[in-house]
Amino acid sequence: MSKKTVASLSAADISGKRALVRVDFNVPLDDQGNITDDTRIRAALPTIQDLTQKGAKVILASHFGRPKGVDEKLRLTPVAKRLSELLGQEVIKTDDSIGDEVAAKVATLQNGQVLLLENVRFYKEEEKNDPEFAQKLAANADFYVNDAFGTAHRAHASTEGVTKFLSPSVAGYLVEKELQYLQSAIENPQRPLAAIIGGSKVSSKIGVIETLLEKCDKLIIGGGMIFTFYKARGLNVGKSLVEEDKLELAKSLEAKAKERGVSLLLPTDVVLADNFAPDANSQTVSIENIPDGWMGLDIGPDSVKVFQAALADTKTVIWNGPMGVFEFDKFAAGTEAIAHTLAEIGKTGTTTIIGGGDSVAAVEKVGLADQMSHISTGGGASLELLEGKVLPGIAALDEA
Ligand SMILES: Nc1ncnc2c1ncn2[C@@H]1O[C@H](COP(=O)(O)OP(=O)(O)OP(=O)(O)O)[C@@H](O)[C@H]1O
């Protein structure tokens, strides 16, 4: 990575200095307000601990959800509690992200102490990347660290704007690791490189499919988007999810794959449901035999075998998006089989990268997260990086 990193800052550089650290603590909560997955909090620990060990005063900033103004349900209080447990030290929490209360608490910070600001999105200025708001955030700190990979694709005040007011502005360990895996997978991969793209709609994955067609040797497609490809081939898809306005696009992607010599694989069979429900009646058919009135919610066992064979000799695999509606147990087998396949080929040295969002949830559901080479903490951010886009939160950091 060509960006300056937190690792390059010595204790002599930062002891006693105030670090504004942007993290992504946008974690899921249950109905009672309990954190159901603290992965993103744990992922920020190396940076926080490095800074505290070097004697910096750490001021953490994060968004939480998409509030419109102050929202009591979207305060970062449960996050502060969890972070205190994980760090084994008290995390001071403020009720605001700027202003007098914050300044007063920051003034009392000792070297190595950690403070968490309130949800920065309580101010609409955050998402507008308002320079005045960015300046107010920066006012409490001496330098800036961005470790919020999951929000690096947003040009917001706390991810981009603050860098204009703080120096140095450096990347944290999580950002460094995410870039190292995701960038090298597309720029300099061990080949053969396979990409597995799933999820609901082709429209949300066009950019990534187009970029990956330029880079990978094999492209495996699953999830709801397969039916747009089938319909474009003239097959009956029953009442499966189809984007009628993307039929031509599906045809052109298949043509492009052929032209480039990329092997584009679609499922050969699908698991159908009579309605979109966890207890729907189901049947497995080959893709030529989808009857009217049924919808495809998973890839079938034959497809799994075909995909496994295609993946067997790969050296790098990038996976983004589930193969089916894995939230319903009855339609989770295809996604789970792919997770197991990746765990298997990982044992023989293949680099396996899971690109955020629902595919991560699926890998965690089957307990295979620790068997993957890299699990991204960013859904949208990892997708944009794989699309070859510049992430504003990274671009704004100092060059190494
Ligand atoms: N055959 C299908 N029909 C309808 N929905 C499907 C089908 N297959 C998968 N899905 C749904 O697609 C959704 C995931 O799609 P999405 O494009 O958001 O994936 P993702 O990129 O992994 O997630 P994220 O957007 O969180 O990063 C899941 O909720 C899943 O139920």
Ligand SMILES: O=C(O)[C@H](O)COP(=O)(O)O
């Ligand atoms: O969960 C995420 O993908 C990130 O925290 C970014 O959140 P956002 O999509 O609301 O900007």
